[in-house]
Amino acid sequence: MKLSKTTKLVTVFLSLFVILVVTYYTLEIVARNYVSSAYDETVSLTGARLSDEFYSSVSRAATWKSVSGYSSQFDFEIYNTGKSNLSNWIVEIDLPSDATLENYWGSEAVYDSERQCVLLRPTYYNNIIYSGENIAFGIIVNSNEVFTPTEIGIKGYKISSEMTDIAKQVILILLMVWFIVFVGLLVTRVNVRNYKERQRNDVKIILQSMNTFINFIDAKDPYTRGHSRRVAMYAAEIAKRMGLSEDEIQNIYYAGLLHDAGKISVPDAVLNKPGKLSDEERKLIQNHTVAGGKMLLQLSSLRGVRETALYHHERYDGTGYPDGLKGDIIPLYARIVGVADSYDAMSSNRVYRRHLNKDEIIEEIQKGSGTQFDPSIVKYMVDMINDGYVNVVKMETAEADENHERFHLTEDDIPGVYMGFQQ
Template identity: 55%
Template sequence: MKFDKTVNTFLTLLSVLMILITAFFVERLITHNNVSSVYTSKLSLTGAKLSDDLYAKVSKTMVQKTDNGSLTQYEIEIVNSGDTDITNWNLKMAYFPTVKVIDVYNVEGAPEGDSYIFTPLYNNMTIKAGESCEFGMSIDASADYAPTSMVLTGFKLDPTGSTLGNKLISALFVLWIVFCASYMVVKYNSISFLKKQKNDIRIILQSMNTFISFIDAKDPYTRGHSRRVAMYAAEISKRMHLTESEIQNVYYAGLLHDAGKISVPDAILNKPGKLTNEERQLVQNHTVAGGNMLKQLSSLKGVRETALYHHERFDGKGYPEGLKGSEIPLYARIVGVADSYDAMSSNRVYRRHLSKDEIIEEMQKGSGSQFDPEIVPYMVDMINDGYVNVVKMETAEDESGDDKLHISEEDIPGLYMGL
């Protein structure tokens, strides 16, 4: 159950991540066309070709004397003689503190460390194959300074369309399809698992309903007792923050805690007067009988131990083994408290039920002697906040005279039945 929630959360986060990555690359594809590999080329400013693809034609259009040396105006044409477009380019020129770039046109310029970077203002930042672009700059520098080379960095477009961007996006789409297919398989398996689990739980509950009806039939005064104890015990476990599967097992343990009563003769169970020692022995033996009967039910953890030890006392004076404190299994301590509450709040053949205040007093009096003192406060809270009354109403007879003793999935607080 928890595993399923974790898988769902993981898959949702993964799909969001995949969407973001895909969106990022699609955006790059749209805004930067078919961007492929990074292209770097050194440009000679003397008109010589330094690479097969790009070269620059440089001409001085004006020279003026200044205090610094001279103001020189250059016109630069970058020619792309290759067969691929170059996009998103910039030019890096060596630059010294004594050199001042006074003005530029068709480009923007900014110093960066010991370089000066030009970026184009037009033509979608692309120099198409077979075409050129022009820009100009005015430099104030000492007479012996002349820019000799620039380094152009850009992205080369692959005319075949087999670009890095395209490959990435294709790979992402394949990944996306694989992911979607895997997600559907996991989801399908998860739904099948939950359906099977739901069905298994129904079978367990139906079997328990049948069995509990045998116990109830033996003792009309305890009708609904097993179901109420199971609900109280599960609620205590929930408030103690036990795990979902532990709460579920406590519920089952509560349902079957008195299974051994099936072995006690009806006449003794329903005897209004005082029991003889021998009769009391037989009644108390329902714990051992229950433990033996439930040996086969090892798949429901703690159920057998609860039937065997729910009449142990925290101070070691209980039965059948006189276990003490934490020697008594936790489920049995929880069910022991829930069982006693239900006994005190129900009419018996020999007495009427106690009042709310009397029950709380008894609970607190027994805390640390009969009951685990760490569990009693949860039960007292459930009495004070009215939870126990809700359970009573839910398990009472309705107007048509039908009792509502049938156990349903909703009774188990830890049970996750969502599909």
């Protein structure tokens, strides 16, 4: 089942959404599961020990005399030198029994009169003290005597920054992979669209060339109108049944269309002569293979087309023309078209005879197996006669004869679609 482009795009975006959501919740789970422990330590303000994960400093920014005593401004900084982040921290600062809290900043502060201390909690923007970073806050305290805090208590929850960093790296890697894939899909889609457009233009050029050649050939030999297209259809079906690739099937189809291109060089009087041909006239007829090879010499973009026009009258036993090639030395396309061409000749009325019936044709083709035709190809042609495929082709081209405009090839005839039936 082929998905539409819209379905594919929706699938890509849904996949991205799922990846991001799963990764987000994975990070949350990792963060919650890797809380090392509750942290509750007293930290000296006179100098940090090397073992401290957190240390703090304090400076007296100003002191002034007031009616009730001395007011002092203290500026604090807490440094996180460990590998873990500290979340939901609380700082406890002991104060003298006569001290009162006048002001604070950089945190939320509450004076606990029972414990005679100030409790400072984070605001919305500094809830976490990240590894390698610090926070700053300050208070103004009034007391009867000037004093300086010597230690503070720090509480909170340590979160392993290593694990959260790993999770973040996973997210970044996934995003980079998605970005590369997404850009790759976009570039590929653009390239494919451009390629298909070029391919359509190429097919149009090929069709125009094919129709021109076929019209010339039909004008030269009206008794075989539709012959080239029938041979092309037979040859393509043989190639398909042989299991050849789609590209080869298409090329064989083109080769079948142009196999008689050299007949343009044969005089009308000779080509349409109802009686027996003289030796000289027979040579002129046979020379259409060489003439076709010369005409198609520059058509190298369609592999095998020129060789088919040149060698489709070679015989498997080496007695054919123009070069007397034998067996598998004869190009495969020419061997396939040779069988298809002979069948259509026997099944069509000619100026000098009536067509043969089904049994007579099968007898003639089987008689020529190994001498005129490649035995491995004969069986496919006989099967096509027996299963009625050839009759479908004849009906298709017969309708084209009745309405000449329909006889012209369209794009549906070329890229793997023959007679309106998808492969």
